Amino acid sequence: MAATLLPTLSPAVSRAATAFLVLRRAPPKPSHYLHTPSTLRRFLASSSATPSPALLPFSPMPSTAAARAVPARRDLLMLGIETSCDDTAAAVVRGDGEILSQVVSSQADLLARYGGVAPKMAEEAHALVIDQVVQKALDDAKLSGSDLSAVAVTIGPGLGLCLRVGVHKARQVAKAFGLPIVGVHHMEAHALVSRLVNKDLDFPFLALLISGGHNLLVLAHSLGQYIQLGTTIDDAIGEAYDKSARWLGLDMRKGGGPALEELALEGDPNAVKFRVPMRQHKDCNFSYAGLKTQVRLAIESKNICTDDIPILSASEEDRQSRADIAASFQRVAVLHLEERCQRAVEWALKIEPSIKYFVVSGGVASNKYVRTRLNHVAENNALQLVSPPPSLCTDNGVMIAWTGIEHFVAGRFEDPPAADEPDDMQYELRPRWPLGEEYSQGRSAARSLKTARVHQSLTSMIQGSLRK
Numbered sequence: 001m002a003a004t005l006l007p008t009l010s011p012a013v014s015r016a017a018t019a020f021l022v023l024r025r026a027p028p029k030p031s032h033y034l035h036t037p038s039t040l041r042r043f044l045a046s047s048s049a050t051p052s053p054a055l056l057p058f059s060p061m062p063s064t065a066a067a068r069a070v071p072a073r074r075d076l077l078m079l080g081i082e083t084s085c086d087d088t089a090a091a092v093v094r095g096d097g098e099i100l101s102q103v104v105s106s107q108a109d110l111l112a113r114y115g116g117v118a119p120k121m122a123e124e125a126h127a128l129v130i131d132q133v134v135q136k137a138l139d140d141a142k143l144s145g146s147d148l149s150a151v152a153v154t155i156g157p158g159l160g161l162c163l164r165v166g167v168h169k170a171r172q173v174a175k176a177f178g179l180p181i182v183g184v185h186h187m188e189a190h191a192l193v194s195r196l197v198n199k200d201l202d203f204p205f206l207a208l209l210i211s212g213g214h215n216l217l218v219l220a221h222s223l224g225q226y227i228q229l230g231t232t233i234d235d236a237i238g239e240a241y242d243k244s245a246r247w248l249g250l251d252m253r254k255g256g257g258p259a260l261e262e263l264a265l266e267g268d269p270n271a272v273k274f275r276v277p278m279r280q281h282k283d284c285n286f287s288y289a290g291l292k293t294q295v296r297l298a299i300e301s302k303n304i305c306t307d308d309i310p311i312l313s314a315s316e317e318d319r320q321s322r323a324d325i326a327a328s329f330q331r332v333a334v335l336h337l338e339e340r341c342q343r344a345v346e347w348a349l350k351i352e353p354s355i356k357y358f359v360v361s362g363g364v365a366s367n368k369y370v371r372t373r374l375n376h377v378a379e380n381n382a383l384q385l386v387s388p389p390p391s392l393c394t395d396n397g398v399m400i401a402w403t404g405i406e407h408f409v410a411g412r413f414e415d416p417p418a419a420d421e422p423d424d425m426q427y428e429l430r431p432r433w434p435l436g437e438e439y440s441q442g443r444s445a446a447r448s449l450k451t452a453r454v455h456q457s458l459t460s461m462i463q464g465s466l467r468k
Contacts, residue, residue, distance in 0.1 A: 071095075073409055076149045077141075079173065080401025081134065083126045083166030084158025084186045085213065090137035091397030092148075095405055097196045101140035102391070102398050105129040123161035130169045137397065145177040150413060152404020155183040156430025156455070157214075163429045175417040182404035182413045185458045186395075187216055187435045188224070190361040192406055193399035194386045201359070201386055204352040208341055208374070211362035211395075212238030215286040215337075217344045218436050219351060220359075223406055224462040226436025227351070229344045230284025237333055238364045240288035244295045244329050248322045249306030249314070260326050261367050263311065267320070267327030272298050274332040276339070284344045284442055286336065295329050334373050341374060345381045347441065358383040366390040412462075430455045 076095030083089075088105040107125050138144060153170035154163060174181045191207040203223070209216040215237055217230040242256030250259040274294045277287045299306065302321050311322060341358075348355055358378040364370055365387050378385040392398055407413065434457035456464075 071149055073405075076405055076408065077143065077147055078182075078401040078404045078408065079134070079137065079145075079148050079151045079170075080184075080397040080399070080404055081130075081151065081153040081166045081170050082186075082189075082395055082397050082400045083130065083162050083169075084154045084156075085162060085395060086122050086125075087395045088126045088129050088133050088166075089395060089397040089400075090134045091401050092137055092141035092143060093196070093398055093401035093405060095149075095409070097199070097402065099196075099398055100143070101137045102396060103133050103137045103140065104394075104396060105133050119159045119161045122159065123165060126162055126165040130165055134169060134173065145173055145179070148173075148177065148179055150174075150180040150182055150404065150408055152182040152184050152400050152408075154186050154189070154400055156433035157186055158431060160429055160431040163431065167427075167429065171417050171421075175419065175421065178416045180408070180413045180416055182407050184400050184403045184407075185433060185435060187214060188226070188458060189399040189403040190393075191218065191220060191359060192223075192403045193388050193392050193396075194359045194361055195406070196398070196402045197388050197392065198357075198386050201357055204355055205357040205359055205386075206345060206348045206355055206383070207359040207361065208337070208344075208365075209362045210237050210337070210360070210364040210370070212236060212242060212364075214238075214362065215288075216435065217284050217340065219348045219355075219439075221352070223410060224412070224458060226457075226459050228434065228436040228438045228457075229347055229442050230286065230340055231442075232286050232288075234287050234289040235292060237286070237288055237337065238362075240292050240295075240329075240333060241364065243292050244326070247296055247299055247306060248304075248326060249310045251311070257364060257367055260330065261369060263323050264327040264330045264369070265323075267323030267325070269327040269331035271324035272328035274298075274328055276332055277336050279339070282343070284340045284347065286340060288333065288336075291329070291333060291336070295325060298325050298328075330369060334370055337370065338373055338377055341377050342381075345377065345383065347439065349381070356384060357386050360385060360387045361393055363394045365393040433458065435459070 073095035077100075078093050078095070080091045080093065081089070086107040088107075089103065091102040092100040094100060105125075107122060151170045151174045153166050155167060156163060170181055173179065187209050190209045190211070194207075195201045204219060204221050206229075207216075207218050207220055209218070213236055215230075215232040216228065219227040219229060221227065238257060241260050242252075245256030245260040246252060248260070248263070250256065250263060252259065274291060277290055278285065302325075304318060304321060306322075309318065311319065314322065345358070358374070358381075360371065360374050371385070371387055375385045387393070388399075404413075433455045436457055436459045
């Protein structure tokens with residue numbers, strides 16, 4: 001059963017170790033997975049310089065030390081740790097998919113106070129509760145660290161300040177109990193948790209991943225092998241929900257998306273004529289920046305003073321105006337999803353005609369209106385919609401643990417940290433980390449080019465390791 005811990009702010013967390021976790025090449029006999037220790041200890045021992053907190057490369061070359069056998073899948077016990085953005089989460093999952101514990105510490109009060117995620121504040125909130133969240137996950141599962149098979153942790157994409165808190169904790173646990181570590185791609189975890197919920201869900205499948213920071217349409221060929229059909233060129237749908245909810249004066253403590261969806265039930269979805277984004281672009285990419293601007297202008301045109309009058313204090317007429325804007329926004333925002341998903345289904349079926357499932361996951365997939373509309377897209381194309389329950393749509397430790405299990409049994413994991421590894425050792429995280437390779441027809445001329453470093457995609461990394 002999930003537990004919710006509400007943090008308060010603490011002094012700034014120290015610049016603790018971060019990690020670059022390598023996806024190891026799967027061995028040739030998948031029924032007898034072996035794990036060979038890394039060369040990290042040898043790399044440090046042979047260096048003439050004293051190790052520093054600077055970013056150090058990790059060598060995936062196998063060593064000649066004795067191999068370590070991986071337990072049968074049914075006996076696997078995986079701890080999953082998630083701190084990519086604004087929730088601190090941990091869970092323990094068994095190899096067969098049984099959820100033994102799930103703990104989430106919400107930063108809802110911080111979100112309401114700062115009007116969104118403040119990276120430094122979020123980092124401090126993670127640092128305040130990470131130890132007790134992980135310990136509670138173990139206690140609720142009636143396990144100790146010595147019972148675990150491995151630790152899975154989000155290494156990207158996300159906020160670097162937040163990611164490192166989770167990675168540092170994962171390395172502490174792994175080092176203390178000699179456990180392998182699996183570095184998890186946050187968006188892949190959103191896609192794969194549906195395989196825990198629906199045991200019939202097999203590759204290939206189409207997935208729409210929608211959250212506060214991401215809109216992503218991918219064709220999942222197999223574990224770690226994805227084709228990106230469409231992505232966000234500016235703002236994601238979750239960001240648009242949150243900003244619109246705040247501008248409408250809604251209670252952000254329950255989350256902008258849920259608050260706006262609730263208010264939209266009272267409104268007329270055709271009252272405000274918002275334009276559907278990007279209809280002139282015949283691709284599967286998403287844009288919500290323009291729709292956000294339309295919402296702000298609609299609020300201004302109706303002289304709604306949401307800064308001074310929250311929704312609970314609004315007059316009946318004022319509340320109705322806000323509800324109409326909320327309903328009209330939601331209709332157009334989701335219509336944009338529907339149109340891009342319909343095109344993505346057509347593209348995906350051309351590439352993989354055997355597709356039977358359409359997976360919808362991520363925080364926005366908790367929205368009932370979104371699910372209903374996307375179910376129509378699935379049914380119209382003879383596909384089955386698969387979506388996790390709301391508790392597994394938002395960021396959580398279960399999805400990290402489950403994705404860790406999937407990669408662990410495929411032989412992709414890192415050795416336990418060396419016993420003499422300095423506590424301030426830092427490795428490279430992946431705040432901007434694509435999931436799959438971009439489909440040629442999906443490239444968008446409208447997409448803005450950002451100067452921040454973009455890491456090699458997960459799919460490219462795995463394909464490269466398989467060729468070695």
